[in-house]
Amino acid sequence: MSSMFKLKWDNEAPQITIERMDEPTHCHEINTEEVVDQPWFHEVKSIPKRITIDNGTNLNNTMITSLCEQFMIQHHNSSPYWPKMNGVVEATNKNIKKIIQKMTVTYKDWHEMLPFDLHGYRTTTRTSTEATPYYLVYDMEAILPIEVYIPSLRIMKDAGLNEDNWVQTRLDQLNLIDEKRLTTVCHGQMYQKRMIKAFNKKVRRQVYQVGDLVIKHIILLQGDTRGKWTPTYEGPFVIKNIFSGGAMILTTMDGDERYYA
Numbered sequence: 001m002s003s004m005f006k007l008k009w010d011n012e013a014p015q016i017t018i019e020r021m022d023e024p025t026h027c028h029e030i031n032t033e034e035v036v037d038q039p040w041f042h043e044v045k046s047i048p049k050r051i052t053i054d055n056g057t058n059l060n061n062t063m064i065t066s067l068c069e070q071f072m073i074q075h076h077n078s079s080p081y082w083p084k085m086n087g088v089v090e091a092t093n094k095n096i097k098k099i100i101q102k103m104t105v106t107y108k109d110w111h112e113m114l115p116f117d118l119h120g121y122r123t124t125t126r127t128s129t130e131a132t133p134y135y136l137v138y139d140m141e142a143i144l145p146i147e148v149y150i151p152s153l154r155i156m157k158d159a160g161l162n163e164d165n166w167v168q169t170r171l172d173q174l175n176l177i178d179e180k181r182l183t184t185v186c187h188g189q190m191y192q193k194r195m196i197k198a199f200n201k202k203v204r205r206q207v208y209q210v211g212d213l214v215i216k217h218i219i220l221l222q223g224d225t226r227g228k229w230t231p232t233y234e235g236p237f238v239i240k241n242i243f244s245g246g247a248m249i250l251t252t253m254d255g256d257e258r259y260y261a
Contacts (some may be wrong), residue, residue, distance in 0.1 A: 020179045050074040096121055129184045136184060139177040208248070212239045216250065 043067035068075040103113040215235035
């Protein structure tokens with residue numbers, strides 16, 4: 001308690017006023033009106049100032065909204081669902097998780113290994129781009145700590161330059177970074193075409209005829225309360241007519257023409 005007082009030059013402490021409350025302490029918490037424009041509130045309460053969640057209905061309801069208003073938390077939703085980008089994120093997370101599993105000793109120290117994990121992931125050459133993410137950002141490869149203690153060829157080369165020559169060399173490298181990024185994009189597109197060609201070799205073309213029984217795939221929509229139990233197909237249907245390009249007219253088993261595929 002002594003740290004709460006500032007003594008004057010004559011070392012006289014002010015009188016302490018102790019007020020007895022008839023109600024428990026939790027009944028006198030800081031309310032919403034008192035925390036407006038108070039930057040210390042979130043630090044004292046250990047409450048985040050902002051949360052970003054997905055567009056799931058379980059975290060977008062009146063209870064979460066009122067809770068965020070009570071504790072002065074900014075509630076934001078992430079970007080809309082994009083299957084293509086979501087797949088890229090999942091692939092990246094999969095690789096990062098594999099690296100962490102090989103580095104951790106116990107399951108409790110994974111957060112300590114995460115910076116080293118990310119450094120290794122960003123400085124590893126990708127097969128699809130033939131470059132490292134670090135190189136595409138800075139137009140130079142990362143300098144490892146071991147190269148400082150045992151100077152490598154590039155370290156010795158840079159050490160022999162004066163400051164003006166080193167700056168000029170660095171500017172020349174940065175001027176060519178757009179060309180190198182464009183080359184990386186072209187290489188990535190060629191890599192995707194090779195992957196598509198290799199995948200299509202295993203695909204067998206399905207031939208349909210009028211009168212065949214088929215099932216129709218259902219495109220899942222967000223907001224369905226059944227979640228993972230939502231059916232992914234419906235049918236069976238009967239093919240009534242086939243057009244060029246794969247379009248079909250489907251009928252139910254009773255002959256009702258209302259479905260197209």
